[in-house]
Amino acid sequence: MxxxxxxxxxxxxxxxxxxxxxxxxxxxxxxxxxxxxxxxxxxxxxxxxxxxxxxxxxxxxxxxxxxxxxxxxxxxxxxxxLAAWLEGTRLTVRQFRTRSVDLRTARSVRLDTILERGPANSAVRSPVMTVVGPEGSVKLMLRGRDGALLPAPEMIALADALSTTACPGAHESATWLRTMATDPRTILM
Known part of the structure; x- marks a missing residue:
């Protein structure tokens, strides 16, 4: 799927x-x-x-x-x-190049926030998920270009795919994704 x-x-x-x-x-x-x-x-x-x-x-x-x-x-x-999709446990992000990583075989997962320029030049915290696997590294911005966070069903799908791996950071990232899906203000923590 x-x-x-x-x-x-x-x-x-x-x-x-x-x-x-x-x-x-x-x-x-x-x-x-x-x-x-x-x-x-x-x-x-x-x-x-x-x-x-x-x-x-x-x-x-x-x-x-x-x-x-x-x-x-x-x-x-x-x-x-610019596009991204999740096929089962394979995360693919397309910019100039298309990069994919299978979340089941990931070596590490990290979920960070970065400060970006938002509307009216205000600072906006944007969550970024970085997955490192045998195929390479994939960086996924969890805030769309329009400034909105990914919808809750998409964050839950990412969290479910991350729950298939035991690499460092996967459990914490999946928990944070589920928490952000229910309450987007958690990116401020």
Whole structure:
């Protein structure tokens, strides 16, 4: 049985296209303008007269503008691909790469909170679950991009999957997940 976790901005194609369009309309021109500005500064610093060597000016402009223009594209790809799901006891988190770990064979589980910027630049505590297994490490944010914690059924499903392992931290993490499912204020403890 697959449980899709409420991580990311949703899975519908329409919603992802809307977000991609909004971010693209904002970030891509900003990155390209900043790249063009930096290329002008760079060419003026390294070339005394642009008329002497126009190829150098174009090369400097491309070297500076391409990475700055690519950054917003990479950001959009990460945001639109972000997802997580639980298939039985296998936890999978997809960002740029897809990482999976079987919770039954996990070596350690840790549940921490980190401070993130929330609405109106306020500090928000976000729980993060880190699972280390033979396949590698998987980090799962338990707060969605919209700022809400995972729904209670999803936290309980994660806790049930964690109860199949005896690795260090699994029992404590499962207990904390169940407690957060019933009372979300426990992340403040």
């Amino acid at each position: 697959t449980t899709h976790l409420s991580v990311g901005y949703g899975t519908t194609r329409r919603r992802r296209l809307v977000l991609l369009s909004i971010y693209g309309a904002m970030l891509l021109p900003a990155g390209c303008c900043l790249g063009a500005l930096l290329s002008l500064i760079t060419t003026n610093l390294f070339v005394r007269s642009q008329a002497e060597n126009p190829a150098w000016s174009v090369a400097c402009g491309l070297l500076v503008a391409l990475p700055l223009g690519a950054f917003p594209v990479l950001m959009m790809v990460r945001i639109t691909r």
